[in-house]
Amino acid sequence: MTETETNMTRPVLEARGIVRRFGGITAVDGVDVTVGQGEIVGLIGPNGSGKSTMVNLLTGELAPDKGTIRFAGKDITGVAPYRRARLGIARSFQMLRMFTSMSVEDNMLTATHIHMKRGLLSSLLNLPSARAEEDEVRARARDLLAMFELEQFAGRPVTALSIGQQRMVELARGVLSGPKLFLLDEPAAGLAPPNVDRLIALIKRMRDEFGISILLIEHDMRVVRELCDRVVVLDSGELIAEGHPETVVNDPAVIEAYIGKGWSRRAQA
Amino acid sequence: MKHLALFAAAIALLALAPVVLGGHGLSVMTLTLTNLVLAVGLNLVAGYCGQFSFAQAAFFGIGAYTTAIMSRDLGTGVWINLPAGIIIAGLFGLVLGVPALRVKGHFLAIVTIAFQTVVYLTLVQWTDFTGGQNGILVPGVGETSILGIIRFNVQSLDSYYWLTLALAAVAIVVAWRLVHSRLGREWIAVRDDETLAQAVGVNTTTTKLSAFVASAAFAGAAGALNAYTMRTAAPDDFTIFISSIILAIMILGGKGTFLGPIVGAFILTIIPESLGEFSRYKMLFFGVLLILTITFLPGGIMQLVRNARTRRA
Numbered sequence: 001m002t003e004t005e006t007n008m009t010r011p012v013l014e015a016r017g018i019v020r021r022f023g024g025i026t027a028v029d030g031v032d033v034t035v036g037q038g039e040i041v042g043l044i045g046p047n048g049s050g051k052s053t054m055v056n057l058l059t060g061e062l063a064p065d066k067g068t069i070r071f072a073g074k075d076i077t078g079v080a081p082y083r084r085a086r087l088g089i090a091r092s093f094q095m096l097r098m099f100t101s102m103s104v105e106d107n108m109l110t111a112t113h114i115h116m117k118r119g120l121l122s123s124l125l126n127l128p129s130a131r132a133e134e135d136e137v138r139a140r141a142r143d144l145l146a147m148f149e150l151e152q153f154a155g156r157p158v159t160a161l162s163i164g165q166q167r168m169v170e171l172a173r174g175v176l177s178g179p180k181l182f183l184l185d186e187p188a189a190g191l192a193p194p195n196v197d198r199l200i201a202l203i204k205r206m207r208d209e210f211g212i213s214i215l216l217i218e219h220d221m222r223v224v225r226e227l228c229d230r231v232v233v234l235d236s237g238e239l240i241a242e243g244h245p246e247t248v249v250n251d252p253a254v255i256e257a258y259i260g261k262g263w264s265r266r267a268q269a
Numbered sequence: 270m271k272h273l274a275l276f277a278a279a280i281a282l283l284a285l286a287p288v289v290l291g292g293h294g295l296s297v298m299t300l301t302l303t304n305l306v307l308a309v310g311l312n313l314v315a316g317y318c319g320q321f322s323f324a325q326a327a328f329f330g331i332g333a334y335t336t337a338i339m340s341r342d343l344g345t346g347v348w349i350n351l352p353a354g355i356i357i358a359g360l361f362g363l364v365l366g367v368p369a370l371r372v373k374g375h376f377l378a379i380v381t382i383a384f385q386t387v388v389y390l391t392l393v394q395w396t397d398f399t400g401g402q403n404g405i406l407v408p409g410v411g412e413t414s415i416l417g418i419i420r421f422n423v424q425s426l427d428s429y430y431w432l433t434l435a436l437a438a439v440a441i442v443v444a445w446r447l448v449h450s451r452l453g454r455e456w457i458a459v460r461d462d463e464t465l466a467q468a469v470g471v472n473t474t475t476t477k478l479s480a481f482v483a484s485a486a487f488a489g490a491a492g493a494l495n496a497y498t499m500r501t502a503a504p505d506d507f508t509i510f511i512s513s514i515i516l517a518i519m520i521l522g523g524k525g526t527f528l529g530p531i532v533g534a535f536i537l538t539i540i541p542e543s544l545g546e547f548s549r550y551k552m553l554f555f556g557v558l559l560i561l562t563i564t565f566l567p568g569g570i571m572q573l574v575r576n577a578r579t580r581r582a
């Protein structure tokens with residue numbers, strides 16, 4: 001392949017041969033994951049198969065023992081988490097995380113700092129240019145809150161919201177940061193069925209309207225089927241299948257993995 | 270705007286203190302305002318950024334000795350020594366901040382106690398430079414001017430009080446801007462959840478360091494001016510006991526709230542100083558109060574205020 005060809009076909013995310021051990025266990029064992037531009041890739045597997053570990057490796061929260069991670073054409077393997085966020089990797093957490101003493105709006109605004117062009121000094125001095133920029137990002141935050149049906153909560157303490165609503169804040173905050181890639185770790189967990197439908201629609205909009213590529217960890221197979229262009233299946237840290245959602249869920253190796261571990265009730269649904 | 274009007278009114282009222290207060294009362298008020306600057310500064314790192322510190326008195330001392338040593342060796346005046354005290358204390362804030370990055374919770378407390386102790390011992394032991402246990406005498410501010418325009422003579426107790434009030438006013442404005450800027454939001458983000466802060470792109474290392482530096486710089490300013498007020502810089506004014514008092518002020522008032530350390534400074538300076546002959550039990554008073562506050566009212570006085578407000582709403 002020539003260099004130009006490589007660039008044209010190069011995916012947003014390209015993780016190769018990733019290994020991560022915790023003491024005796026190998027949580028991720030030589031896994032390759034790629035996410036193409038505008039693609040929604042599902043990352044599924046039984047409990048403890050290494051999905052969240054993989055996400056933490058991609059964000060830099062954990063360092064891999066082996067393997068390389070390329071993002072937007074750059075090797076980011078050793079890059080600090082906050083730098084990866086600035087490069088355009090957003091994430092949500094399996095266990096919800098919020099800035100618990102902040103309002104919904106301030107939670108959103110933290111994600112905009114990386115794009116603020118005005119210097120810190122002008123922010124400290126509250127110069128008109130800094131205020132204008134702050135007003136502008138506030139307006140964008142309001143727009144996104146509206147998209148996630150949260151606009152009436154903007155000024156409320158984020159902890160006053162239900163867990164489901166806080167999940168939505170988490171997604172809105174991620175979109176506000178303007179990422180190229182959004183890593184979603186079980187966004188449907190704990191959502192009521194009507195909200196799952198809403199979530200599916202919102203994730204589609206993230207990709208279609210905002211051009212965000214997505215890596216989606218999800219146990220709810222309906223969500224996976226409706227959203228994912230491609231699915232990667234992990235079992236005990238190893239990649240055991242990859243392909244179209246319908247093909248993969250009927251793959252004997254995949255069924256075996258789930259049954260062997262005790263087919264997750266959520267996965268059956 | 271409402272905030273600004275209230276603030277201006279409060280400062281104007283405080284400026285009248287020399288009219289009604291005698292010598293002792295005015296010294297207590299000067300001490301109150303000094304403690305206020307120290308506590309407001311400590312609140313930046315401990316209250317907003319969540320990095321506990323027992324070292325505020327060390328930075329207070331570094332500011333004071335900057336004034337004392339520069340006056341003695343270089344003959345510089347207050348408008349050089351004050352900024353120098355701020356900068357040098359800020360640099361030492363960085364010296365504490367770097368090892369503090371690696372630790373949390375109790376270990377962080379221990380690192381800051383160690384720093385406080387090392388600074389104190391240096392002030393006591395390095396006799397040639399610091400004057401040892403006796404410290405260094407400091408000349409008065411005397412005749413001075415701001416940019417050669419506004420001339421005034423700082424000699425009386427009143428004028429030192431006003432100078433301290435001016436510093437407190439500036440410190441409050443600077444602190445307000447800091448916590449309401451992007452940086453302040455990042456401090457809170459680090460306090461609330463470091464992992465999440467990194468995930469949204471906050472450089473938690475520089476954010477924490479900036480809080481340590483800002484906090485130390487406030488103490489440096491207070492120290493540089495206090496050396497003039499006291500006419501001396503001596504190590505026993507910069508012990509861990511002073512650090513604990515500042516910590517108590519912040520916690521009783523309400524850490525991580527803007528008004529908390531301000532309210533705390535008035536209460537916890539004026540009450541103990543009014544105990545008269547009982548004031549030798551001051552530390553006991555602080556200790557008991559601190560334990561009671563942490564146990565029963567972790568949000569301090571501002572928590573009471575907030576609770577009262579929500580009940581009314």
Ligand SMILES: Nc1ncnc2c1ncn2[C@@H]1O[C@H](COP(=O)(O)OP(=O)(O)OP(=O)(O)O)[C@@H](O)[C@H]1O
Binds near residue numbers: 025027045052053054
């Ligand atoms: N920080 C850690 N220290 C030690 N072991 C860990 C750590 N994080 C994960 N593990 C282990 O690594 C394995 C993979 O865990 P991981 O959380 O990645 O699974 P998962 O696929 O996300 O599971 P789930 O569906 O339950 O969220 C598990 O055996 C887990 O116990």
Ligand SMILES: [Mg+2]
Binds near residue numbers: 051
């Ligand atoms: Mg997981």
